Amino acid sequence: MICGGIFDLASKEAKVNELDEVMASNGFWDDQVYAQKIISESNALKTWTVPYADLKERFSNIDELLPEAYDAQEEEMVQDLLIEFTAIEKELESLEVKRMLSGELDAKNCYLSINSGAGGTEACDWALMLSRMYERWASDHKWKIDMVDRVDGEVAGIKNVTYKIQGPYAYGYAKAEKGVHRLVRISPFDSNARRHTSFASVEITPEIEDDIVVEIKPDDIRVDTYRASGAGGQHVNKTDSAVRITHMPTNIVVSCQSERSQIQNRESCMKMLRSKLYEKEVIERENAIKALAGEKKDNAWGSQIRNYVFQPYTLVKDTRTGYETGNVHAMMDGDLLDEFIVAYLKEFGN
Secondary structure (H helix, E strand, C coil), X not given: CCCHHHHCHHHHHHHHHHHHXXXXXXXXXXXXXXXXXXXXXXXXXXXXHHHHHHHHHHHHHHHHHHHHHHHCCCHHHHHHHHHHHHHHHHHHHHHHHHHHCCCCCCCCCEEEEEEECCCCHHHHHHXXXXXXXXXXXXXHCCCEEEEEEEEECCCCCEEEEEEEEECCCHHHHHHHHCEEEEEEEECCCCXXXXXXXXXXXXXXXXXXXXXXXXXXXHHHEXXXXXXXXXXXXXXXXXXXXXXXXXXXXCCEEEEECCCCCXXXXXXXXXXXXXXXXXXXXXXXXXXXXXXXXXXCCCCCCCCEEEEEECCCCCEEEECCCCCEECCHHHHHCCCCHHHHHHHHHHHHCC
């Protein structure tokens, strides 16, 4: 298991030691902001060095014990060691995936928005199905997922919903989902049981920290307030506490109704808007660098990225990577989503 070079562990371990010395120095806590920045940097590096050191030790134990177990014909011990070896391989693969997430924004939390497309009630139901898939996927990763905004469909499902997902590399993983998702199935809303095609778009935005300055001119935004609503369209309060902000130069729109007051919802909207504007700037900068380098790959964000077919056969296929599965129900439970994301990162990752 000689993989340290792949992850540049030597330089990471050296940097951790350097930061440990800084944290042990006198007066380290005199500047709280600086101290927190150093601690965060150290913790980020340790998410690489600690797991790798653990894997290296576990592999060393297997390497030592397995020949002895074979010689002694200890079949049960051999099986246990082989199971442990498989577990190590999977954890090492997870580190390899994380290595691909080296972009400026990848380690951040994110906002995930789903918007129903053409197809009326069908599309709203499809948006709801996707929202459940992402909720289960985030839960499997042990990430915190909170609903920021939601507008229900007139008959069923949702017109749009926005979540805030908090967890290590949430944006790096979720960015693979950005684009249009297409559903083909026999409609449960069609009395003639005809096959329908529905669309929903997914937007992913990184959450940026307060120390990143994004200038937003007051004259560039329009603020609208409206009454927040809950499931089934029932009003959850009697004041116009929900807020929608439109950034007119870019036509970016954000909304929030999850907080109790209009002031809190406005603050949440401004944070989402700053995040979207910052992401736009970073992506434009990265695209310019790729253009200068002659980069030919197209990540196809904003176009149809994946087809989900329920009838007459079952298939989920990513149009960008060609990766597919016939187990559409496991996919909708969020169980297979990581496989599609890993395929995307291998194709288009950093």
